[in-house]
Amino acid sequence: MRSEDIFALGLGLLPPWEVKSVLFEDTPDGKELHIYIDFKRGSRFANDKGEMVSAYDTEDKEWRHLNFFEHKCYLHCRVPRIYMSDGRVRMAEVPWARPGSGFTLLFEAYTMKLIESEMPVSSVAKHTRVTAPRIWRVFHHWVSKAREHIDLSGVRRIGIDETSSRKGHNYITNFVDLDTRQLIFCTKGKGESSIAEFVKELESRGGDRKNIKVVSMDMSPSFISGYFEYFSHADLVFDKFHIVKMLNEALDNTRKAEQEDKKLLKGHRFTLLHKRSNLSEKKQMELETLLLTYPVLGEAYKYKEGFFDAFTYEKSEDAIEYLEKWCKAVNETSLAHMKKFVNTLKAHWSGIITNFTCPGVNNGILEGINQKIQLAKRRARGFALISNFIDMAYFVSGKLKFDYPYTSL
Numbered sequence: 001m002r003s004e005d006i007f008a009l010g011l012g013l014l015p016p017w018e019v020k021s022v023l024f025e026d027t028p029d030g031k032e033l034h035i036y037i038d039f040k041r042g043s044r045f046a047n048d049k050g051e052m053v054s055a056y057d058t059e060d061k062e063w064r065h066l067n068f069f070e071h072k073c074y075l076h077c078r079v080p081r082i083y084m085s086d087g088r089v090r091m092a093e094v095p096w097a098r099p100g101s102g103f104t105l106l107f108e109a110y111t112m113k114l115i116e117s118e119m120p121v122s123s124v125a126k127h128t129r130v131t132a133p134r135i136w137r138v139f140h141h142w143v144s145k146a147r148e149h150i151d152l153s154g155v156r157r158i159g160i161d162e163t164s165s166r167k168g169h170n171y172i173t174n175f176v177d178l179d180t181r182q183l184i185f186c187t188k189g190k191g192e193s194s195i196a197e198f199v200k201e202l203e204s205r206g207g208d209r210k211n212i213k214v215v216s217m218d219m220s221p222s223f224i225s226g227y228f229e230y231f232s233h234a235d236l237v238f239d240k241f242h243i244v245k246m247l248n249e250a251l252d253n254t255r256k257a258e259q260e261d262k263k264l265l266k267g268h269r270f271t272l273l274h275k276r277s278n279l280s281e282k283k284q285m286e287l288e289t290l291l292l293t294y295p296v297l298g299e300a301y302k303y304k305e306g307f308f309d310a311f312t313y314e315k316s317e318d319a320i321e322y323l324e325k326w327c328k329a330v331n332e333t334s335l336a337h338m339k340k341f342v343n344t345l346k347a348h349w350s351g352i353i354t355n356f357t358c359p360g361v362n363n364g365i366l367e368g369i370n371q372k373i374q375l376a377k378r379r380a381r382g383f384a385l386i387s388n389f390i391d392m393a394y395f396v397s398g399k400l401k402f403d404y405p406y407t408s409l
Contacts (some may be wrong), residue, residue, distance in 0.1 A: 003263040005037055011075075011096065016043035024071075029129075033068040037077040037096075041308055045092040048084045055080030056089050063097050064130065065104045072129065075104060101138070108138045109404040115139060115395070120380045121388075146400035152177075152184060153181035153206035159366045160198075160217040160238070162190040163373060165382060165389040172390055173198075174369065174397075178216065181365050183397035186390045191222030191228060199230050216361050218242040219348055237361045238351040240311075247307055250341040254300040257337070300335050323353070369397045 002285070004019040013019065016039040023034045038290040044052040058078040065073040080092045096104045103111075107128075114124045121139065125132040157178040164171050174196035187197045199209050209230055216237040217223045227236055306326060313319035327342045345352050373393045383389035394400060 192226035197228030334341040
């Protein structure tokens with residue numbers, strides 16, 4: 001068997017395609033393998049309607065392929081240009097590469113598997129000896145292709161959250177289906193305009209905003225404005241994660257006020273913010289000492305821990321009654337920061353108590369997805385382009401299904 005036939009077999013080529021020659025070339029970066037593919041004279045090719053037509057002319061093309069051992073490998077072919085159904089002449093499709101790509105399908109599948117293994121795109125580029133922008137273009141193609149047929153007709157409960165590609169810069173807003181636990185839409189910016197973009201996406205993919213029953217989000221005024229504009233018929237739930245974050249900030253501000261002339265409090269921020277049950281025995285002893293030594297802080301801590309008891313009730317009406325009593329008790333103290341927290345709760349009361357009346361709306365879903373996105377961001381050390389950040393968010397949290405090849409052309 002000729003070496004050309006062996007390579008044709010390895011590439012999975014079928015008639016009319018055949019390997020005409022195989023060359024090893026020396027370059028400053030080492031040896032490169034170049035495989036030249038051609039088609040038999042008189043061959044016909046399928047146009048956009050599936051009609052078999054003859055070649056009008058040909059155009060020489062090159063594709064980067066999987067390495068041959070440690071050597072770079074390239075495929076070359078004079079690709080036929082053919083008449084399409086509209087009378088225009090376009091390049092015929094080849095079985096080893098997608099239109100417009102400078103890589104073979106197997107090379108693209110390999111790069112995507114590397115990214116799936118949590119290798120940052122910059123590292124994939126270094127490993128394959130291809131520039132990062134070219135790898136990103138491959139990545140964008142496959143993510144976009146995987147999202148082509150997403151159906152949002154069954155979406156009923158959504159969670160909305162924001163994050164940034166770099167600390168304090170380039171915000172994106174994530175929309176999560178709380179039932180399927182997947183990221184269904186991501187857009188640059190934050191606030192009401194982001195919600196408007198989501199509504200467009202929802203309705204373009206078979207969904208209907210009138211079918212949305214629950215919206216979970218933080219207390220951002222612009223998010224709230226977007227909710228009333230598009231989803232006022234749905235239950236609004238201010239997610240527990242952000243509520244607890246505000247509560248912890250109130251306790252921490254109390255600690256800072258106490259710390260101004262009491263240096264012993266320095267270094268105990270996280271001892272106070274963690275739940276008592278999650279502390280080690282040593283930390284619990286330190287906590288008891290702090291609370292006894294600083295009674296104002298001790299009182300604030302007592303109310304912080306007591307707040308969580310509202311979530312232990314089986315009946316929503318009991319939980320709401322408890323929370324009302326808790327708010328009243330806090331307001332009867334002199335704890336300024338805790339009282340400010342209570343005022344925030346009261347100002348958003350209807351979206352607070354739905355934490356008890358809308359079972360199953362769990363901020364843990366949003367937290368989990370956001371953690372995946374943040375982990376990808378840390379591995380990449382941030383994203384310079386917002387489009388890269390958005391598609392990586394889809395990649396790690398969108399439960400996408402890819403159909404790139406693994407074994408043959």
